[in-house]
Each structure stands twice: as structure tokens, then as C-alpha cells.
Amino acid sequence: MADVIKTAAIEGMVCPVPLRHAEKIVQGHGSGGKLMQDLIAKTFLAAWDNPILSAGNDAGVIPTQGVARLAISTDAHVVSPLFFPGGDIGRLAVCGTVNDVAMLGAQPLYLTVSFILEEGLDLSTLERVVASMHAAATEAGVQIVAGDTKVVGRGMADGLYISTTGVGLLPEGTAIHGAAAQPGDGVIISGSLGDHGIAVLSARGELGFETELASDVAPLNGLISEMLGASQGIHVLRDPTRGGLATTLNEIVRQSKVGIILKEGTLPIKPAVDAACELLGFDPLYIANEGKLVAVVSREDSSRVLEAMRSHEYGKEAAIIGEVVAEPTGRVLMETLIGSHRVVDVLMGELLPRIC
Amino acid sequence: MKYVAEFRDAELVKRSAQQIRREVTRPWTLMEICGGQTHAILRYGIDELLPTEIELVHGPGCPVCVTPLEQIDKALALASLPNVIFASYGDMLRVPGSGRDLFSVRAAGGDVRVVYSPLDAVTMARENPDTEVVFFAIGFETTAPANAMSVYQAATLGLKNFSVLVSHVRVPPAMHAILGGEHNRVQGFLAAGHVCAVMGYWEYPPIAEQYRTPIAVTGFEPLDLLRGVLDAVRLLEAGVVKVVNSYGRAVTYEGNRPAQELIKKVFLECDRKWRGIGNIPMSGWGLRPEYAQFDAERRFDVSAIRSEESPICVAGQILQGQLKPPQCPAFGTLCTPQHPLGATMVSSEGACAAYFHYNKAALLSEVSNG
Amino acid sequence: MCLGVPGKLVEIYKSGGLLMGKVDFGGVSREACLEYEPEARVGDYVVIHVGFAISLLSEQEAAKTLEVLREISDIQAELGVEPGEVRA
Numbered sequence: 001m002a003d004v005i006k007t008a009a010i011e012g013m014v015c016p017v018p019l020r021h022a023e024k025i026v027q028g029h030g031s032g033g034k035l036m037q038d039l040i041a042k043t044f045l046a047a048w049d050n051p052i053l054s055a056g057n058d059a060g061v062i063p064t065q066g067v068a069r070l071a072i073s074t075d076a077h078v079v080s081p082l083f084f085p086g087g088d089i090g091r092l093a094v095c096g097t098v099n100d101v102a103m104l105g106a107q108p109l110y111l112t113v114s115f116i117l118e119e120g121l122d123l124s125t126l127e128r129v130v131a132s133m134h135a136a137a138t139e140a141g142v143q144i145v146a147g148d149t150k151v152v153g154r155g156m157a158d159g160l161y162i163s164t165t166g167v168g169l170l171p172e173g174t175a176i177h178g179a180a181a182q183p184g185d186g187v188i189i190s191g192s193l194g195d196h197g198i199a200v201l202s203a204r205g206e207l208g209f210e211t212e213l214a215s216d217v218a219p220l221n222g223l224i225s226e227m228l229g230a231s232q233g234i235h236v237l238r239d240p241t242r243g244g245l246a247t248t249l250n251e252i253v254r255q256s257k258v259g260i261i262l263k264e265g266t267l268p269i270k271p272a273v274d275a276a277c278e279l280l281g282f283d284p285l286y287i288a289n290e291g292k293l294v295a296v297v298s299r300e301d302s303s304r305v306l307e308a309m310r311s312h313e314y315g316k317e318a319a320i321i322g323e324v325v326a327e328p329t330g331r332v333l334m335e336t337l338i339g340s341h342r343v344v345d346v347l348m349g350e351l352l353p354r355i356c
Numbered sequence: 357m358k359y360v361a362e363f364r365d366a367e368l369v370k371r372s373a374q375q376i377r378r379e380v381t382r383p384w385t386l387m388e389i390c391g392g393q394t395h396a397i398l399r400y401g402i403d404e405l406l407p408t409e410i411e412l413v414h415g416p417g418c419p420v421c422v423t424p425l426e427q428i429d430k431a432l433a434l435a436s437l438p439n440v441i442f443a444s445y446g447d448m449l450r451v452p453g454s455g456r457d458l459f460s461v462r463a464a465g466g467d468v469r470v471v472y473s474p475l476d477a478v479t480m481a482r483e484n485p486d487t488e489v490v491f492f493a494i495g496f497e498t499t500a501p502a503n504a505m506s507v508y509q510a511a512t513l514g515l516k517n518f519s520v521l522v523s524h525v526r527v528p529p530a531m532h533a534i535l536g537g538e539h540n541r542v543q544g545f546l547a548a549g550h551v552c553a554v555m556g557y558w559e560y561p562p563i564a565e566q567y568r569t570p571i572a573v574t575g576f577e578p579l580d581l582l583r584g585v586l587d588a589v590r591l592l593e594a595g596v597v598k599v600v601n602s603y604g605r606a607v608t609y610e611g612n613r614p615a616q617e618l619i620k621k622v623f624l625e626c627d628r629k630w631r632g633i634g635n636i637p638m639s640g641w642g643l644r645p646e647y648a649q650f651d652a653e654r655r656f657d658v659s660a661i662r663s664e665e666s667p668i669c670v671a672g673q674i675l676q677g678q679l680k681p682p683q684c685p686a687f688g689t690l691c692t693p694q695h696p697l698g699a700t701m702v703s704s705e706g707a708c709a710a711y712f713h714y715n716k717a718a719l720l721s722e723v724s725n726g
Numbered sequence: 727m728c729l730g731v732p733g734k735l736v737e738i739y740k741s742g743g744l745l746m747g748k749v750d751f752g753g754v755s756r757e758a759c760l761e762y763e764p765e766a767r768v769g770d771y772v773v774i775h776v777g778f779a780i781s782l783l784s785e786q787e788a789a790k791t792l793e794v795l796r797e798i799s800d801i802q803a804e805l806g807v808e809p810g811e812v813r814a
Contacts, residue, residue: 213753354446356447
């Protein structure tokens, strides 16, 4: 490479480098990508920093007097539309929080729920959501034990918003967290990528495409139980929600100070998700999943865990999609279908359809 | 997907790359001038498959990045107006103007909406008769027929609340500017396949002749890209100057006649500034006087906005293929992997052409040594 | 400028005075304007860009391109040249 040419200082970039948005909240702050990570680091962690929070996992681990510890997680759900193929905001709320707690290897037990209801919301809509939450909670084996309701004026809540907090028991000795990945580990996905994001996008109707795709929203604690029963070598569990698989794996490589190499040919992706992504210029690696998990498992146990997953309803299409490497640290690479390589970076801000 | 999967066949890709390796005898510099091709090259790591003798340079082929600062600022002004719905293709939302972008405008209360098709913007105008709808009509020739139809349709329907902010750019004048530049080192061109699907490739033989530069009309799948490179290399190795069509399934010599006709009906050639490059004469399209009532710049009095780009910037040289991104003083400092530079950044998710192209080798050697 | 995706035309109709069609991309479908490809028939494949058909795909040309590439592959296979191997 030639030496860096020293030119006069550039006053203001001419190149259209995206802005950092440090003054007002924009949509991108909620999409799971870099903007959101910056917000968390600079606004939340900077003010509230404590070791439990800064471990940066899906749930916080709380030490107790007894042998077991508690895992606790919280989530807000603002999805639009409220009902979409495969699920609804209620199911999403229950499963999302159950999954966050379960991703630490904890057994989810209790949820609290708080509603923000928009003035004018049909009671029948609320009842449908509540029924769905009951069904999801029953499936997951959790109880809703506390709640709150607030009403805001017309136009201020998109129908309804739900906030949930989940608590679970973390057995002694369980050490499943983002910093535990090790070189040689296998990377396993529990099923097809991008179903939820594309299904919801289609249901919103703004981009005008139709599909039979349904959201994959599901509680995964049962699947995780099966996996934990099969192996002590599960190092990381995480659900690739907003920001998709790419963002989740980038978090893991940073926390664990390792690298990951994926094989494009092994990624399970439904043809409809592929087609929607081609049409809109999206990459399935960045699309949200709500019923999938990524597991980083020791090399020796990867096949056994895969088998356990495939025997479960929510892991039938599980596949080994890559491996953890020592270098390059903090990077996710992918071997493409045609044998070359590309870097898989974290999502910047909002996922937007492109024409280019 | 049919017409897609076959052109990604790993075995055929390997063999095509091997064929290029066999036929190349000396270094050649090829330029592609299409954001979509830049994206595809990165996505598939095509550059990794090519022999080191072939240097693929990325030209100013992304309409999102070459849209002049002034037009972005006008867009921001329009989107900030009360009672205006500002409709735009998704990629434009992220492009910064002088200090703000469309996201900021939306955060401040502007009604900014993403559309997939310009006809969706026309529908918005019909469904919201009491609100003004302004559509950001950007793009190269590929997008011009769609943008033109939105204006034509608005006229047919007699819509009073629809207007467009036009910022079209054309490829042939850009090729002239690059190939005619004092420090040009491009020896062969990969012409943009979908631009040619619309315009045909009858405009290119005179360019090839004038600059003694062979041109291969190239598609977007890995096999198409390699085919374009192979055809260009063959011409260069043989010392033959001509235009070949390496994307025959979608492109014909004459191109799409009805599309060209509507473009001519609605638009007319005009000067256009390219971000980071400057004015290229007659390189743009603007609305014809007959359609002036649909021109947002007139309807809303934003035509007076003038934006100054920094006079010292190497982006233009990078866009013209004369400099490599690591030679940009901002590279790695103001401009990092999380805020990368380049024609693909704004349009793709997280991939930086420059950074990954030039650092991938380093990253990959770390993998094999690690 | 170049995101054009091939899809199969499954329905043709008029809407708002324009020739429109429903295009199937394999599990996902969308409406597209056919004014620029008025000759397209149900079953044809078209390239769609921002909701417009800008090109009618030629099965013949596609086959030709693949054929040319397969011929290269066949020759190489015949000569026993492995990908990556450089002939002296």
C-alpha cells in the first residue's frame, strides 16, 4: 500500500458519511445496531454502571443468599401492527422476556407486565392480546404475577405498548454468557433466519409486498432445557432479535474477544425471506428473529447439542453455521457461497430498503 | 430464485475465475460505475477471486452518494415544511446534508416516509388531497423511467398536490469526465447492466472509440461480474476496442424503447453537480418546462439554497478511482469501520468498500495464522 | 441504481389507467408497473426495479451465457485443470 498522502485538513466531510445523531432520538436508536449500542453505553451505562448491568448479557444475574442465583430481564414491545401472521404483540412480549432469561441457562418462572393503552383502543383487541399472553405463558410454564396499566391520550401509543420483566432461577455453576465463547467452539442456529422481520414488514404494508411467511415467535426455554440436558459444554446462548444474527454474533466476538467464521452455505433461510431480501436490498443476517437462538458450543459437544435441538419442535431446522476462531479478534467473517470471504459488520442504524 | 441461483453456481464461478487467471498476461485497471455492482462485488468477495493483475476500481456509481449536497439540503428544507409529506427511497434517509439528515428532520416532526416505488408516492398524494406530497426523484437512468412515470401519472390524474425534487444523473457524461481526466488510469469499463437495460448500449461505442477503452455491459450476479471481467480482459489482451454485451439476458443494443420515450417526454438534459466531483455538464436530467408545475423547487421556493462543499476533499479522487481510500487522510480517523467512507456505505448495511477491500487481506491472513 | 430483481409475471391487469402486473419472486409477490414491458405475458420473467418492469428476460440468452461458462468448465475438466492451478 502506498504511503498516506498528507493533504490539507478537510473542513467538514464531503463524503456522505452517515451522521452520529447525538442530540435527538431517531428511529435508528431502536434498531439494535451501533446507534443503539452507543446510546446504551453513553447514556444508560454511563449513569447506572454496575457489574451486573455492564456484563452486557440478555439478563442480569443477581446473587442471592441461597445456592441458586436469580436472572432478571426486562423488555418493551411496541410492534406495529399489533397482530401479524404467526403472532401478536402479546405473544412477542411473553416470549421475548422468557427467552432473554432462558438465554443465561436460567429457568424462567415469573413475569410482570405493564400496559400503556391508547385512548380509544377496542377492549376486544386488548382481550385478544391478553388471551395470547396467557397461552404463551402457559406454553412457557411461567406465571404473570404483577402488573400495571396506564392510559395515554389518543395518538400517543400506537394502540398499546407492553413492558415485561422476567425472573428466573439460575442453577449454581451455570456460566453461560457472552464472554464465554472459545476458539474451536461451534456456532449453531436453531432454525431459519429472518422470518419474523419479514413477516412483520409485510404485515405493515408500507412496501407493498405479499407473502405467506409467518413470524417465528416462540418461547425457547423448553428447547434450551433439552440442550442443557445434552451437554455441559454450552458456552453462549443468545437470541438474535433486532439487528439480526450479524449483530448478535458481533456482540459475542467483542465480549469474548474472539472471532467467528460463518459458512454462508449452511445458513438456513426460507426462500420467501431470500426473495424479500433480494427485492428490498436487505441482508437476511440483519433481520430480526423472535423464535430462534444462537448457541456457541464446545467442539466436542456440538453434534450432540445439534441432535438434541433437532428433536425439539423449535429446533427442527437447527444447523451448525460456523466456528469460533482466535483471530481476527472482534470480527465476524463469512465464507460466501462461492468460496470467497466477506466481513459481517454490526448494523449501523435502521434497516432501509435500497435502490442501489 | 430463477435467473439468480444459476448465476451464483460455485463451481462455475471458480472455473470462470480460473479462466480469467489463465488469460491475463499483465496488469489491467477496470472500473465499474454502479453502486449495485460495487455492493455485489463486496458481498461475494469477487475481488478475492480475481488474479492480482486485475485491479477493480469503484467509480461514482451510487446515485445516493453522488447526489449533490445542495439537493440534499433542499430535500431537508422541503421535508421540514409543515403540511408536507416527503417521500423518498430508503437509502436517501441516511445521507447527511449540511449538518442534518432526513432522520433528524423526522425526529423534529417532519413527515418523512420511505417508499419502494414512486407510484406509492403518487398514491399518497391521491389519498391525502389536503397535504402536499413531495417525492425525491433521484437515480441514474435505471430509475428515471419510474420517476418519470410518477410525474406523467400525476399529470394524467390532474393531481394538484404532488411534486418532485429531481436529482437525476447520467452515466455517459461521467465516463467522459473520468476517462478524459488528466490522471485517468482506467483501461477497461464494466458498464452498468440495469442502466443499459433501460438505455441500451448504443451510447457507448463512441466513448470506447474516443478513449480507446473497451467496455463490457455487465450484470450483478457473481457469474455476470466474472463474465464482464473476462470479456473486458479478453478485449484488453487482444488490443481490441469495442463494446460487448455480457448481460445478454437483460440488455439489448437499443434498450427499452417505451422507457426511453417517457424519459424524453418528461425530462430534459441539464448540468448536474456530483457530490465530491463537481459539475459535469449535461450530466443530469431535470423536468421539462411542460411539467414545471410538478417541480418542487419552484413550488416551494427552495431553489435559492446554495451549499458549498469543501474545496479540498479527496473523495472525488477516490470516486474517480485515482486514489485508494487508505490514502485519504480521514481514513481510520474521522472515517472508521463504523463510519466508513465510500460509494457503498450509505446504500449497504455495515459494509465498507474501502475498509474491507483493503483490510480483508490483513484480516484473512490473521485467520490463517491464528 | 441497479437493484433489479427477476420475478415471474403471474397476473396482468389495469389499475389507475396503467398496465400493472403481479410478480412472484418465489414466496414473495408484489405489484409492478408493466408500461415499459407491454409485451410481457403471464409466465414471462421480468427484471423489477422500484416497482417497474424494465426488462424482459431472455431465456435463450440466459442459457447461452451459462453454456459459454459451462464450456469453459468442461474444457478445464477435460484437461484436468483444477481451479486455482496455474498452467505453466
